[in-house]
Amino acid sequence: HPVMVFIAPQTSFMLLSCSFLSTFFLVVPGSLKQIDAGNGQVFGVNSADEIYTLYSGVWTKVPGSLKHVSVGPAGVWGVSAGDYILNLQRGDWVVVRGLLKQVDAGGSVFPAGVNSNDDIYCLPAEGSWINIQGKLKYYSCGSYSCWGVNSADNIYIMKGVTPTKCGGSLQWEQIDGALSMIEVSTDGKVYGVNSNGDLFEREGVSSINPAGTKWRQLPLYQRIKHVSYDGGHLWLITLDNSILDCTDDLN
Template sequence: MMLWEFLLLLLPLLAGSSALDCIEIPGSLKQIDASNGQVFGVNSAGNIYTLYGDSWVQVPGSLKHVTVGPAGVWGVNNNNNIYKLVGGRWQQVTGLLKQIDAGGDMFVNGVNMNDDIYCLSRPPTVSVNSDSALPWVNIAGKLKYYSCGVWGCWGVNSADDIYFRFDVTPDPCAGSRWEQIPGKLSMIEVGTEGSVYGVNSAGQVYRREGITKSNPVGTSWTQVANFICNCKHVSYDLGLLWLITDQDKIVKCRI
């Protein structure tokens, strides 16, 4: 699909809102993550890719979920084994997760196949060693997706309820309490700089407004330019919104 075709599809949905500068880019991915100018993703076959310039370059290995952030590049495979990219090679570490996030300040977090929530504080994250068991910290609650940024961590549960975790720091990483946030999302991603985007079960993309250091939960949700793309995954970094549609198409939008 060309850019003009994509924008034409958006026109009936924009109703008084300016069109996003979006373009579908070559490739097929089921999940994507962007941070600090890097973009990684995995396709339905478990192949891993990273974006160099305008081209996708395959990274050796097989994963179902990949993440990039201040804590490095991490991923989990179909067996829920956890890996960190070290010196161009995937190094398996202890633990089991189905989703993982490296967006925190040099710490990682995620959820396992039972929706149990875990985080790994900065010291073991930085000095990860495959020869020793990592001190994963179990956080009270149940989530299917958990993502962190500079002002805190956000998650969604199996009912698509949205939660914010207060007082998360690099060490300790567990935080203190949950606050349920109005709304429903099927997945949520926190940008390294603190922005929060999510996708609901209808494939609509939302952004959290009003997030500051003093008010990390923000004030409200805004549908992104009334943009409906049947999306299933979103990630934001450096003014670019990356979207994956339900057909695994990759869309890049300038915000």
């Protein structure tokens, strides 16, 4: 897998209809199994659980080993192969009490995630992990709502999420459709991937209507297994761990 590769300006672009009316994507050098973007940063892990961050167009290796990484308002968080939770503090990974198989840093200054039993947790600014009733295999938070999918690929939203109330309203609302993973951006955009590798965007999402109105499938020529959005960039990981960057800004 390539490392420390500069994304050359001459990389060929391909026209793609994505979340924007007319946009382009480029195949980014490198190989990742999971990617997360937030707060203007991009982090990812490869099949060997090596960690990388995109710095000035270069994939820079970060010391440590994680199977899942997340970056957002809550900072940089990750989980190891043994489900240990780690938080990047002043350049060093600090182990945080608890066990999770997936963690998300997109909430309003708090992380959230799920463990190997699909139990759901969030970590308030003061105190320890709070268990949220229900079962999810993947959980992602934005600035005013959190979304998740369960083992049957059912989709749920938790509204009323605030910096001081990471559990939100504690009332789950089921959303139509079926997804295997879902991601909420800091600004509230919601994207998901189904078990067939199809990519979807939730339309009509706003702080007044966090659940949005309907799903729109985004036409792609490749099957996707992971998606993340931040700052005008839609990051996609294909089934063969290729990295795609879909953007409406080519400058």
